[in-house]
Amino acid sequence: MxxxxxxxxxxxxxxxxxxxxxxxxxxxxxxxxxxxxxxxxxxxxxxxxxxxxxxxxxxxxxxxxxxxxxxxxxxxxxxxxxxxxxxxxxxxxxxxxxxxxxxxxxxxxxxxxxxxxxxxxxxxxxxxxxxxxxxxxxxxxxRLLAGPDMKLMEMGLRRAQGPDGALSASKYSYIGGFDCTSNILAGKLYGIPVRGTIAHSFVMSFRCLEEVQPRDLLPRAGGDPVDLAGLAVSWLQRVCDLLQTPPSKANQGELAAFVSYAVTFPCDFQGLLDTYCVRRSGLPNFCAVALALHQLGYQAIGVRLDSGDLAQQSKEIREVFRACGAHFQVPWFGTIPIAVSNDISEQSLEEFRREGSEIDMIGIGTNLVTCPxxxxxxxxxxxxxxxxxxxxxxxxxxxxxxxxxxxxxxxxxxxxxxxxxxxxxxxxxxxxxxxxxxxxxxxxxxxxxxxxxxxxxxxxxxxxxxxxxxxxxxxxxxxxxxxxxxxxxxxxxxxxxxxxxxxxxxxxxxxxxxxxxxxxxxxx
Amino acid sequence: MxxxxxxxxxxxxxxxxxxxxxxxxxxxxxxxxxxxxxxxxxxxxxxxxxxxxxxxxxxxxxxxxxxxxxxxxxxxxxxxxxxxxxxxxxxxxxxxxxxxxxxxxxxxxxxxxxxxxxxxxxxxxxxxxxxxxxxxxxxxxxRLLAGPDMKLMEMGLRRAQGPDGALSASKYSYIGGFDCTSNILAGKLYGIPVRGTIAHSFVMSFRCLEEVQPRDLLPRAGGDPVDLAGLAVSWLQRVCDLLQTPPSKANQGELAAFVSYAVTFPCDFQGLLDTYCVRRSGLPNFCAVALALHQLGYQAIGVRLDSGDLAQQSKEIREVFRACGAHFQVPWFGTIPIAVSNDISEQSLEEFRREGSEIDMIGIGTNLVTCPxxxxxxxxxxxxxxxxxxxxxxxxxxxxxxxxxxxxxxxxxxxxxxxxxxxxxxxxxxxxxxxxxxxxxxxxxxxxxxxxxxxxxxxxxxxxxxxxxxxxxxxxxxxxxxxxxxxxxxxxxxxxxxxxxxxxxxxxxxxxxxxxxxxxxxxx
Structure with missing residues (x-):
């Protein structure tokens, strides 16, 4: 230099x-x-x-x-x-x-x-x-606001002062108490744990189930491949019955994206719930795919929410997870980690605490790296x-x-x-x-x-x-x-x-x- | 990359x-x-x-x-x-x-x-x-607030998100309408005009005139070298008489720093007025050295203020410059450029405009590069x-x-x-x-x-x-x-x-x- x-x-x-x-x-x-x-x-x-x-x-x-x-x-x-x-x-x-x-x-x-x-x-x-x-x-x-158990992820790469500003942000956020970063280069250069979720653009890139290729998945314990798309569709019906929401309101492109992601990452399946309507589309679609995966021996690792009232929605989502877990006898379903993002600030964390929430992980970008x-x-x-x-x-x-x-x-x-x-x-x-x-x-x-x-x-x-x-x-x-x-x-x-x-x-x-x-x- | x-x-x-x-x-x-x-x-x-x-x-x-x-x-x-x-x-x-x-x-x-x-x-x-x-x-x-004639200098190197953030700040501030940067590397890499002034630490590093080495300066038009320190001391007396301020209040270290800078950069002499008291020390010391330089055929290029009420002080300084120019018959003295810095924001520029000022150049760091x-x-x-x-x-x-x-x-x-x-x-x-x-x-x-x-x-x-x-x-x-x-x-x-x-x-x-x-x- x-x-x-x-x-x-x-x-x-x-x-x-x-x-x-x-x-x-x-x-x-x-x-x-x-x-x-x-x-x-x-x-x-x-x-x-x-x-x-x-x-x-x-x-x-x-x-x-x-x-x-x-x-x-x-x-x-x-x-x-x-x-x-x-x-x-x-x-x-x-x-x-x-x-x-x-x-x-x-x-x-x-x-x-x-x-x-x-x-x-x-x-x-x-x-x-x-x-x-x-x-x-x-x-x-x-970190002080979130308490010691909340997972905190730095995701400010695109809001920092260019690539090096972003790397500094990843490194020093980690020092300050964050758990991981979304920035691959920071992971590679500094050994900071990297994490990632699914993005809106992935969900939006699908229109219908016919686009999902491949759709077959081998059960974890072995056996013949199963058409995950078909299985998810049948689970969607059962989930929608339980949640009393019409299956027609669950966006087909979103379901396709979830199925595609699940076939690709069966051990690391996660859902992004708010590309369309959380309650009537994102949540039933996620539960359907996660339950289909479960039937094949795989466990979903989480969901993310990126808009709306995050604390309130996290509680509703937790209730749905618990209801599904109880109804379909899948005990781990009630504890699926819920991650949130979307312009999270200190004030957001204070609100989460005040209102109570079921949030397990928080992704913070702008308000972390630019220190407004x-x-x-x-x-x-x-x-x-x-x-x-x-x-x-x-x-x-x-x-x-x-x-x-x-x-x-x-x-x-x-x-x-x-x-x-x-x-x-x-x-x-x-x-x-x-x-x-x-x-x-x-x-x-x-x-x-x-x-x-x-x-x-x-x-x-x-x-x-x-x-x-x-x-x-x-x-x-x-x-x-x-x-x-x-x-x-x-x-x-x-x-x-x-x-x-x-x-x-x-x-x-x-x-x-x-x-x-x-x-x-x-x-x- | x-x-x-x-x-x-x-x-x-x-x-x-x-x-x-x-x-x-x-x-x-x-x-x-x-x-x-x-x-x-x-x-x-x-x-x-x-x-x-x-x-x-x-x-x-x-x-x-x-x-x-x-x-x-x-x-x-x-x-x-x-x-x-x-x-x-x-x-x-x-x-x-x-x-x-x-x-x-x-x-x-x-x-x-x-x-x-x-x-x-x-x-x-x-x-x-x-x-x-x-x-x-x-x-x-x-730039819109300052108007087209004000010189604007970017000086955010030390407040940006690391070296590359600072380089981006220099480059894009220039695109946005700034005239120059203090950042040498930005000048070298992008060809942006670089400017610099004298700093408090330079002024503070002097205690007395005896420390000034060398102190002789050749008159611009030729002739024998002249002891600028001695000349400045005699001018300080005359300036203090005019301004009705005791020469004993003019800090000797500051005078030494100005003399040293003037001997080093006779064609580019500038003063930083607020290391000690502007009115009783910085200003008389600057005028003394600038008038001594003038006697040898050199013209000072400016002063900078880095604390206090900048608009108000600029007007007082302009008055002193005009008074010195008139009294000592040095016409250019009244128009010596006045630069200011110190946490300048949009609000500062609005205040300068509202109150009126004699400011010719503004250096902006934090509020430019971090966009608070x-x-x-x-x-x-x-x-x-x-x-x-x-x-x-x-x-x-x-x-x-x-x-x-x-x-x-x-x-x-x-x-x-x-x-x-x-x-x-x-x-x-x-x-x-x-x-x-x-x-x-x-x-x-x-x-x-x-x-x-x-x-x-x-x-x-x-x-x-x-x-x-x-x-x-x-x-x-x-x-x-x-x-x-x-x-x-x-x-x-x-x-x-x-x-x-x-x-x-x-x-x-x-x-x-x-x-x-x-x-x-x-x-x-």
Missing amino acids: APLADLYQVSMAYGHWRAGRHRAPAAAELFFRRPPFRGSFALGAGLAEGLRGLRAFRFSAADVAYLRSVLPSTTDDAFFDYLATLDASEVTVTAIPEGSVVFPRVPFLQVKGPLLVVQLLETTLLCLVNYASLVATNAARF LQPSLGCVYKLVEVNGSPCLKLTEDEEKMTIPGMKAIYRLYDAAGHPFMDLMALEEEPSPSAGQELGIHVLGQLGETTKVIPSTVEPLHRTYFRDGQVCEPLPSLPEVRTHAQVSLSLLSPAHRRLHEPQPYPVAVTERLHRLFLELRQGSH | APLADLYQVSMAYGHWRAGRHRAPAAAELFFRRPPFRGSFALGAGLAEGLRGLRAFRFSAADVAYLRSVLPSTTDDAFFDYLATLDASEVTVTAIPEGSVVFPRVPFLQVKGPLLVVQLLETTLLCLVNYASLVATNAARF LQPSLGCVYKLVEVNGSPCLKLTEDEEKMTIPGMKAIYRLYDAAGHPFMDLMALEEEPSPSAGQELGIHVLGQLGETTKVIPSTVEPLHRTYFRDGQVCEPLPSLPEVRTHAQVSLSLLSPAHRRLHEPQPYPVAVTERLHRLFLELRQGSH
Whole structure:
């Protein structure tokens, strides 16, 4: 991958180079300012890809030639030669492990190295972390709402920002707690479980049973092939009698599509119920084919609904399944999994819970991958130290102020095992100790000193990148996913809840606070 | 690029193959159902990339091996052999030219070919068209709001869905009417003009003037090098006297950063005014350095503001520039371009217009590339004909109904040259004639026949892809961009306006309407 950069960053790099400051030791931090989706937390993600971006960080001859064409003609040639030699081999990166819960203002990535390279890495890192963390957080919220047993499937391929946006969406939704994706490429590249159902276009491509080829199916236990279409037609009559709906209202093309699918995938038969009328067509047709299959020893694996009142329909469908199961003495019929899709949002999940539903699986596309509640996490990357001097950005906008200096970050836990505060300290300060009182200043009320006694103190950052190489083993995707669920489960309910959560306090030590005051003093 | 597909599409493909229907002639259409952002129109974009996706459409050996691992183990081996032979060489694609204004329900891409391939192309095409059209439309709205003279810069690299999402954002924002991007890679790959300014981190990396190296600058007209830092300090005193602000409040690090940037880019000097206090630091420092440069024969090219009340500040800054220009007799000083950024939205542009402003250039990131007002266009891809039979999807959701059959699409213009209706006809119908009365049925009020007399009739689709090749010359990016502006300019003001526009009518011919009624009848 070519370095991702905005033009001004290369202009600045030239400025530093001209000034002979390009190798000045510098440190930058990556963090977000406000928790997304009006919650209290985010999931930090994108670290592994960011590290890959660091390893690949290099300007090719073509990159350099292009930059030469867009920078002012007065730019010194030697600068371009220098650019061609750059890599990230002198950069050190520490970070909070991928998939951890992270909070506003707390750096979840720290970069140290020569000023020029540290600045040039800004966009690469932001671009790889920003959306990753946003969509992982969004997925985690869906998981929290759906509860641990609901199957959640990501199906946003066609709504993402192109193919790579879609792949990121699949990967980071999985990290955030989804079970599977519809995206084959994501399955192939990342090993995420892929799932699929039948689509309206398949159903619509059939007009009548005569189109079904082949229609014979071997019984599972062996024996002569049976005409599944004929069998389904006779079952349709029995189902319609039971459901008291006229067989003439069951769409023949739909029945043909179901039969064709069942002959093709006898062990994986599933139905899409809403191409025509659910109650009078989709449901009787599905039951007929599933019962015909059952007669041959096969078990249908599910149905999907893609329109209408999903919760209400799921209950009606469950009733029909139970009635069929009881009447035709097919016990498993009552528990056929019901999947739903169609613009599912957090609000939909809340409604399902409120109204009650018989839904077993939810497919989410647009509202997962585009994060409409907040389509950008707004991570920023700020210099905090250059040449041994801490940097402070003081603007008229308090929220845009930075916390200066190279820091160590601690998460403080209470006696119940819940994290209750993240604490930023100067790197050279001794680590706080469990069970000992600390004087700290909470961001947002910096003027006051607060005393806290943590039961446990966890240093949050690990060193992931040094000397051009990843120096800490990176967990697998399923490991990151598990870590995310553990990290979320530790949160106190007040911080974890999605609506009006208690804001999670982030604090600085006395010494960091003093440094901040001194710098602020000095800049006026 | 490997084919983009959801698993169910491959399952369906297997279904068609098993049934011997995989080569049945089929046709599908791509369209959206509702206009985005509560406007009346969208810009259709992504065609060239979609065509590239078609040319590259092929399952590699690795793709096939992966599919073998995820499809049911009962899947016939010969199917995988068949998959490995597939390409798009039998597919024909017609489309509305890229960058055209398009309306809901009107197909802007039509695909014909063997059923199996036509269905498999669904996700590739949707993935490449959906976001492209969305962000182009978003950009077009910003352009309409900003007026033709405002410079608009895309700067969403770090807020997009990863690197490729960002590249798409740059390309399609340009098509929609933006002037330039900050993204170097987009400049390199697509030839889009790139622009850059100075960043807070550059300003913050300086503490004092002593850090500025080198500080000498040759006057433009020749002569001995001059210490720009010293010159700037003397100008700072004069500027502060004029502005009645104490020089001690002008941040020394900021002055150093400006001097350093000016020495580095004397012909391209620009200032970022809000790292510290705009009025007492950024503005005097910028004026001092710009006037020092002017003394040596160089002209500053602009300033940028990234926080606070941008419109109000721009007016204050303009006043200061004019005052400096008049007092120090530097006429061009009054017209130094003022650029703004910081979470600019449509609402911001409306406020700028309402309050008046002196803004010359606007940089937009998040609200351009993530399209928060509607983060997905929701394009769909629907089969309309299989084996010579038109398909109809009738669901309980009227909006989700499809219009059956292979169609020709016409745009009807009134005497003033404004398009007033898009008309879908059956492919085999004769083209409507200009000046002749037509009986049509408008979608949404299908029951009534309406008479219209178009002054001009434009067939909208061209054939772009046939026999595996692109068969129509594709315009360059600047040509697409120009076409988009022309297409927008033809819209009547009532359809073009962004808030509560008059909905643009889309109609079907009498014959298409009859076909629709017959099919609906037949499906009950």
